[in-house]
Amino acid sequence: MSAVKKLTTPLTPKAVRDLRKGDAVEITGTIVTGRDALHKLWIKGWPEYPDLTLRGSVLYHCGPVVRKEKDGWSMLAAGPTTSIREEPYEASVIAHYGFAGIIGKGGMGPKTLAALKEYGAVYLHAIGGAAQVLARKIVRVQGVRHLEEIGVPEAMWILEVKDFPCLVTMDSHGESLHEEVKKSSRAIFDELIGKKKAGAA
Amino acid sequence: MAKPKRPTPKPARKAPPSKKQKPAARQAVKQPPRPKKAPKAAAKQAAKKTAPKRPADPFGEKALTQVFTELLRRAATSIPPDVLVALEKAREREEPGSVARDTFDVLIENTRLAKQDSRPICQDTGMPFFEVAIPRGISIGAIERAAVEATRQATKTGFLRPNSVDTLTNKNPGDGAGRGMPIVHVHEGKGKGLSVQLILKGGGSENVGTQSALPNVDLGADRDIDGVKKVVLEAIFNAQGKGCAPGVIGFCFGGDRANGYNEAKKQLFRKLDDTNPDPTIAAMEAELLEKGNLLGIGPMGYGGKTTLLGVKGSYLARLPACYFVSVTYMCWATRRAAVEVLPSGKTVYSQ
Structure with missing residues (x-):
């Protein structure tokens, strides 16, 4: 792996365009979580968050385990959730709120890949199931939105992170590691099962 | 697979999903089951079986709730040894310096941190699936209620994420329980003890x-x-x-x-x-x-x-x-744990 690139939110358009598939990055600054219920809520009415800077910020597909403390919240576990479920919505979300990065796992599809190119954003893969390693990169919970409506795992948590590690798997130039792996594994799969149709002797 | 069990309609009953999850969960748990016949029935059953030796019924709802809560904690926070060995072997197979090898390093480090701090390996603590083998004559209802109550307690203490969503209303009651959740399957086993296998399977x-x-x-x-x-x-x-x-x-x-x-x-x-x-x-x-x-x-x-x-x-x-x-x-974070509860009340946990 090449040297780790350090990124600070909000990301500049140039910083985003400089990122390429396969780059290891570490993010510092404010990010927000959002997953299934929040995406649904967003596209239904595009709520505004005048006190947050979402443009250039990073959206994290994550449903954390949190504990209420006397003076706020602590993140007990906070790894990524599977991103593909947001495929129908993410392009609109990027267009509307101007996120420059999407952190998740498993990759996303062609619609999001096109949006990354059009609006200048990247998909950042975090390691699924690494909830302890990643929770330690969250230095503070700045706040939470929509908690009553959609509950702890789905709420919009506003997090301050330091050196949060990710791998660029989809860049703003139309490249996707997920497409690449799918293609190569498809060729092997076809070979392994053979081409014979059911019913053929 | 997940049949609606007797205790599960409860979350629906406490209809106004009150603003705070914790107290709501607590109320729903403690009130309904207790005054009913459960403890008496379980006690009677137990009395018939091995009454003379036992101070408290180790197969009763109360004792099992404790055991199941601990089982959930272990499954959520500690990776089974065979899975760790498999991860370590997989790491060795990958090229030094490769993304794949670095990823295995992180996975292994993550399991170490989780165990050290007794925190969830993965934030998606999954759907608990209890497979319980019971000796003859034990109350199945007590086991089902204990599994639900244990899920609530482990959720409250942060070993499990509030992971149950009412699919009809799309509301998360915040206590981890719901219709068909957790999954509890009970069958009669051969031994005198009660043995439980548990997996937590993420979404x-x-x-x-x-x-x-x-x-x-x-x-x-x-x-x-x-x-x-x-x-x-x-x-x-x-x-x-x-x-x-x-x-x-x-x-x-x-x-x-x-x-x-x-x-x-x-x-x-x-x-x-x-x-x-x-x-x-x-x-x-x-x-x-x-x-x-x-x-x-x-x-x-x-x-x-x-x-x-x-x-x-x-x-x-x-x-x-x-x-x-x-x-x-x-997933790689195969969360699995087992426990054997002996008639003496002794518990033997394994993974």
């Missing part, structure tokens, strides 16, 4: 499970062992990295749709290094493990030599017209 991996009917023309899969293997391999291919690879595959061929899935899921209770006593199935498991890894999907789908940590299979009888192949995918 990402559950989503990539499949069920198909043979024959499958596209794959050239007939109604035979070869056809089954093709369908399972296709499920592994389609999952790519989305189920948090490298995964463990449970599969079952035959059965009806519901039992087929359940049997596939029960394979996840098995240790990765066991050997299937049926040589035909053992050969299928070995071949699928090898071929699955040849796909090169790798950890997280980044590409790499290890796509699977294990493949475990089984089969059930089928109707002449049916030939289902059910495949379930467990």
Whole structure:
């Protein structure tokens, strides 16, 4: 792996365009979580968050385990959730709120890949199931939105992170590691099962 | 698979999902079951069995709630030793300096941190699935209630995420319990003790499970062992990295749709290094493990030599017209734990 690139939110358009598939990055600054219920809520009415800077910020597909403390919240576990479920919505979300990065796992599809190119954003893969390693990169919970409506795992948590590690798997130039792996594994799969149709002797 | 159990309509009853989750959960838990006949019935049962020796009933709701809560904590925070060994071996197979190897380093470090601090390995603490073997004459109701109450307690203490959503209202009651959640299956075992197997299965991996009917023309899969293997391999291919690879595959061929899935899921209770006593199935498991890894999907789908940590299979009888192949995918963080509760009240935990 090449040297780790350090990124600070909000990301500049140039910083985003400089990122390429396969780059290891570490993010510092404010990010927000959002997953299934929040995406649904967003596209239904595009709520505004005048006190947050979402443009250039990073959206994290994550449903954390949190504990209420006397003076706020602590993140007990906070790894990524599977991103593909947001495929129908993410392009609109990027267009509307101007996120420059999407952190998740498993990759996303062609619609999001096109949006990354059009609006200048990247998909950042975090390691699924690494909830302890990643929770330690969250230095503070700045706040939470929509908690009553959609509950702890789905709420919009506003997090301050330091050196949060990710791998660029989809860049703003139309490249996707997920497409690449799918293609190569498809060729092997076809070979392994053979081409014979059911019913053929 | 998940039948609505008696205690589960409760969350629905406390209809106005009050603003704070914790107190609501508590109320719902403590009030309804206690005043009912549960403790009395359980006590009577126990009294009949081994009354003279035991100070408190080790198979009663109260004792089992404690045991199940501890079992949930262990499963959520501590990776089974055989899974850790598999991860370490997988790490060694990858090239030094590769993304795949670095990823295994993080996975292994993550399991160490989780155990050290007794915190969830993964934030998706999954759907608890209890498979309980009981001695004759024990109250099944007490076990079911204990599993629900233990899930609530483990959720309250942060070992589990509030992971149950009421699908009708889309509300999360915040206490981890709901209709059919947790899953509790009880059957009569042979021993005098009560033994429990538990898995916590996350949503990402559950989503990539499949069920198909043979024959499958596209794959050239007939109604035979070869056809089954093709369908399972296709499920592994389609999952790519989305189920948090490298995964463990449970599969079952035959059965009806519901039992087929359940049997596939029960394979996840098995240790990765066991050997299937049926040589035909053992050969299928070995071949699928090898071929699955040849796909090169790798950890997280980044590409790499290890796509699977294990493949475990089984089969059930089928109707002449049916030939289902059910495949379930467990993420690398295979959360599994077991406990044996002896009549003396002694508990033996294992993973």
